[in-house]
Amino acid sequence: MDKIGRNDICSCGSGQKYKKCCLAKDDLSASRRREEEHAIQTALSWLEERYPEEVGAVVHYDFMDEPDEERTEAIDDLSPRLEKAVSVNIGEWLLADAELDINGKDVKAHNLILGKGGPPLTAHGRNWLQELANRPLSLYEVREVTKGKGLILADMVRPDHPPVEIREKAATNFLTVWDTFGARLVWQDDSFVMSGAVYPMERETALDCLSEIKSELEHEEGDPALDRYITTSIIIDYWLDSILETKPLPELVDASTGDKLFLTTDHYRVTDWQEFERILSEQDDVDGDRDEGWNRFVELEDGRCRSSASMVQKGSDSLEVFCRTPRLADEAREWLGNIARDTIRYKIREVVDPRSEKAQESAKPLPEPDIPKHVQRQIIHQYLAKHYETWIEIPLGALKGKSPREAVKDKKLRPAVVELLKSIDQLEARRIEQTGGEPFDVTFLWERLGLKR
Template structure:
């Protein structure tokens, strides 16, 4: 069978010296993270699920095959003693594993079940087309993976141990490689094969140190708004004083420059022009923009009440003060309902369950999503983006450094969309944004 390593594994397990060395190398890959999180290898199936324990062990095993000891290399020894019993394809594959370093690759041009293009992000290798049937079924455009790319009979394939890297894991890996190799962390890494071969455990550790906290934590990520305030949804209802009409309240609210009319009885509360850019945050930022300004809340006159929706306690206090100052003579003190993110999600799920019987036809839903995303991203091109240093994409592309950041930002948008469970979002074409920003050449 092609690339069958069973006889090689048997050979290693029957030699106490080489088997001990294999265990030591696997420990180099796994133990720093396992000790940090007080876990044993046997805990990994429950924590990470299958097939990750086997894949992680494979990372250590492939590294072991490349190790040179005073008395030689295990692949050389095996081929010398048992190579006559192996097919030519296996002998070539073992030799390639011995000489090929693991590296971090960016995925593009995915053809499910057939091939993909891999660009080396830390080594000095050129982009290559890899023939691959299984992994290409799940990988998406701009995914980052750690694997060995092996040349076989004028084509390229990947080894068995593949780890998909999150953005957080990529950052941790690059930081670790820069530290170990004493490289400037602001410079782009371009390492030779012999340098990367020595750093293989760092790749596995970076993946584990980011995957284990997520797996061990059952809590939702932290949510904040653009001002860095914890998300807590507030619904304020201001009852009218006796005899007050909507027109009287409306005239007062229209005098507020920060309230932009959104119909006869609705307003959008907007941050001032030129206000500070949204803060960087380790959690998830819930933020919407219109005309380059952050949306702070929504206001509506309904019946004999003024209704206001905001997403933090601080914003609730601010808008209460604004409204009472402008129209306090017409309004009673507000009644406030407060809901957490978890409660909102539960309510939305209940609503979705009730709507299942009247589900929107897929083609209509796809059109609605596409139009919504078109509008949203059209506005985003002129909105300040934290990842771009507070500049809008249209501003950032004017400099060389800014273009690099915008390309990474676009890749992240496209990658997140491709992994979405909603088919309409997954299929959304970001090509127009690359063209609009003049960055088509970087999408290849």
């Protein structure tokens, strides 16, 4: 996001210039944030200097949950962005929740820092560290986003708590309604803010995390300290799993053969172009010419045709034959050997996984459509309106074969209907981030199903 100028209109919506509106408040917040960051770094440096072994042990065993060799390698291979996120989250966890083993006794790290003999801190710095220790980590759902201003978050672990308004500008640029993440909310001046450590999760992961938290808390007697430990540990575990797991790429299959899709290019040397062109022109299942290239096709039962091989001249004496799978390439090579005889010579084969970086890099960008963007958006809105008009009557696998209208009457399936509606909201918000325009409003679906957002 570009930095707002002093004479620009303030982003808060007041209509005033920034210097006469929120500049002083933002400067004060920035100054306090620097003071808070200094307190955090001072406290962490002090801890690591005086208790290096204890800090290393508690991070390894409690935060990282004693990772095996494979998991340790995954941690080492994290991107710089995720590596920084892990570092920030570990640091805040040390200051707010960690217990160090000091001479056989578990001692809260923040008690060591804020107690007698702790590091020198400003009054505001001490208050900030104390506030971090007072506020538990929890799982939150975004209920509302006001760009450039803040968020309204609902505590998923404590649904009886009312949603909270958060003063947070940066996150409003990328968060959308129903996004989920772990965070610590801290009271600052006259409102809540996010402390700094964030544990973002896909919604499905967050719901699994919430389910495990509830399951574990059901077996406890309501000890606040134990509840906090359980909730914090599970959120950290699920977040670490989500960033460390290696997700297999989806397997792509050729629709016509059922074979795995591997883009296969055979390279040939052409010794007699004139004869080769004549031979191809006599084939009933080949279209094209030397300038545009040739396609060998297969006629389907419904009368349509599907390409089985594409042939393109490359240079004065080279031919490339492209097929979607190695088996199709083998068939094309045998076919060419039978009809072209001595006019071509096979040289080498190149096989590329379409999911690979090489395939992505070589892919040509899609051309901009001729239809104006406002017309494209209008067409999309018309399509979505038609689609969602009948959506509530369509049986869905996610609802055990029932339609949303039927499922909403079932107490066990009603939460699944709500989740589907939330996923639609999220998809629309993400689509608009990429394409611009206005999101398609599905409020009418909630209303027709008798549900509250």
